[in-house]
Amino acid sequence: MKSYSNRKPGGEVRAIKWAVRNPVEAGVPLALAGSALQFGPTPTGVAVGSTTAGLLAWYRAHPDSFDRFAAPHLRSLRRRWFSRYSGSRWRDVTTACELAPAHRKTGVQQVPRVIKVRSSSATVDTVYVRMVPGQTPAQWQDKADALTVALNAERVGVERIKPQVLALIVQRRESFTEVIEAPAMLWDSDAVDLSALFLGENEFGGDWCEPLIGQHWLVAGATGSGKGSLAWGPLRSLAPMIRDGLVRLHTLDPKRMELTKAEGISHAYASDLDDCVSVVRAFVEDLRETEESLAEQGKRKFTPSVETPLNLLVMDELGALLSFGDYAVAKELRKLLSIVGTQGRATGHSMLGYVQEPTKDTVPIRDLFTVRICLRVTTAGHPDMVLGDGARLRGALADEIPNDPATAGIGYVLRPKSRLPMRVRAAYVDDAEIGELISFVTTGRAGGLKVVA
Numbered sequence: 076m077k078s079y080s081n082r083k084p085g086g087e088v089r090a091i092k093w094a095v096r097n098p099v100e101a102g103v104p105l106a107l108a109g110s111a112l113q114f115g116p117t118p119t120g121v122a123v124g125s126t127t128a129g130l131l132a133w134y135r136a137h138p139d140s141f142d143r144f145a146a147p148h149l150r151s152l153r154r155r156w157f158s159r160y161s162g163s164r165w166r167d168v169t170t171a172c173e174l175a176p177a178h179r180k181t182g183v184q185q186v187p188r189v190i191k192v193r194s195s196s197a198t199v200d201t202v203y204v205r206m207v208p209g210q211t212p213a214q215w216q217d218k219a220d221a222l223t224v225a226l227n228a229e230r231v232g233v234e235r236i237k238p239q240v241l242a243l244i245v246q247r248r249e250s251f252t253e254v255i256e257a258p259a260m261l262w263d264s265d266a267v268d269l270s271a272l273f274l275g276e277n278e279f280g281g282d283w284c285e286p287l288i289g290q291h292w293l294v295a296g297a298t299g300s301g302k303g304s305l306a307w308g309p310l311r312s313l314a315p316m317i318r319d320g321l322v323r324l325h326t327l328d329p330k331r332m333e334l335t336k337a338e339g340i341s342h343a344y345a346s347d348l349d350d351c352v353s354v355v356r357a358f359v360e361d362l363r364e365t366e367e368s369l370a371e372q373g374k375r376k377f378t379p380s381v382e383t384p385l386n387l388l389v390m391d392e393l394g395a396l397l398s399f400g401d402y403a404v405a406k407e408l409r410k411l412l413s414i415v416g417t418q419g420r421a422t423g424h425s426m427l428g429y430v431q432e433p434t435k436d437t438v439p440i441r442d443l444f445t446v447r448i449c450l451r452v453t454t455a456g457h458p459d460m461v462l463g464d465g466a467r468l469r470g471a472l473a474d475e476i477p478n479d480p481a482t483a484g485i486g487y488v489l490r491p492k493s494r495l496p497m498r499v500r501a502a503y504v505d506d507a508e509i510g511e512l513i514s515f516v517t518t519g520r521a522g523g524l525k526v527v528a
């Protein structure tokens with residue numbers, strides 16, 4: 076459109092436009108002013124005071140529900156209006172990163188507009204931005220490092236939302252700077268909580284636990300991302316149950332790498348592809364028999380016992396099993412694993428799969444896994460493949476984790492009862508601690524110090 080004036084619209088017009096775009100932010104002060112005029116300042120002050128006191132009481136009394144329902148909204152509001160995403164500070168950020176160009180004809184600076192900010196977790200903000208006409212997400216991607224510095228962040232990811240709109244995923248700080256100690260091995264099987272197995276720490280400084288009973292786990296991560304910790308950590312947590320025959324391991328180790336040491340504590344172990352298929356066939360056979368036996372006994376709920384233990388099919392390198400090898404083997408495995416995925420829950424047959432590349436081609440049965448963990452991956456598309464659509468947008472920047480042993484074991488899971496990703500770090504299990512586990516299980520005695528009596 077031809078421009079006949081380089082004057083900006085009047086302030087009042089811009090204020091109305093802003094109010095239309097930000098109804099909550101404009102509406103609340105207006106409502107307060109209206110209430111003060113209508114009912115007087117004292118009742119309005121009392122209403123504001125009691126709302127604040129109510130929120131404070133909720134914050135103190137029930138951290139769980141407050142952090143889940145109220146904190147993300149309050150944090151989003153605070154970050155939207157009192158941080159570098161607003162006003163002159165945002166203009167300075169985009170100017171410093173050369174993302175606020177002058178208009179070609181009028182020379183007036185065009186600042187990309189922040190549409191909204193979502194702070195679903197304490198460490199990650201998702202900032203939706205309308206780009207200046209003519210800009211592309213690729214230009215913003217090129218400026219990711221500059222944006223990281225300008226926003227004083229740890230990392231910034233860029234994601235296209237729709238034409239002209241992108242999201243900046245801003246990780247504001249690194250939650251994990253230290254290695255987390257290997258899970259302690261309990262002495263009594265009764266003390267193991269299969270509904271919350273300790274795996275490491277979460278970004279809030281609490282324990283990161285996941286349910287195992289009735290679940291199937293998928294762990295995705297590039298080479299060196301720390302998948303080993305998520306194979307050995309759970310086994311350490313399960314140590315007394317493995318020792319007492321309440322948990323049986325069926326281990327597939329096609330590359331004879333990570334899980335070779337598990338051979339001595341496994342009920343079945345295979346590395347050759349044909350042998351792997353035999354182990355899975357026997358696993359499914361056992362599943363069927365357990366199904367029949369539970370039906371005969373009229374039991375509907377599975378509880379591990381020596382007669383009907385919890386059977387774990389631990390599979391390293393799912394890609395080698397399901398797609399890179401022999402077609403007939405891969406096809407049969409896919410079929411058998413689908414049975415485990417759909418029927419194993421009721422009979423105590425669970426799968427733990429580890430994969431480097433989580434694409435549909437590599438893991439065609441991806442959707443059968445109920446607990447999914449995404450460690451460092453190599454492509455921006457991988458976090459969504461593991462955790463579900465939109466996970467990266469909501470903060471799962473697993474592709475931005477540096478390829479550095481100092482950040483190994485860090486990844487994302489979805490928080491229970493929500494679709495929000497949570498940054499976690501797996502507890503690290505070194506070779507000595509693996510040896511300790513093997514000797515604990517095979518000799519029934521503790522081989523080291525980390526045994527809790």
Ligand SMILES: Nc1ncnc2c1ncn2[C@@H]1O[C@H](COP(=O)(O)OP(=O)(O)OP(=O)(O)O)[C@@H](O)[C@H]1O
Nearest residue numbers: 254298299300301302303304480483484501502503
């Ligand atoms: N949880 C962790 N905490 C800290 N450091 C870790 C952790 N897990 C692994 N590391 C470090 O990262 C290195 C690589 O880990 P690991 O061998 O488990 O990766 P991987 O994902 O299994 O790789 P590959 O697929 O090649 O087997 C380890 O030798 C260790 O130094």
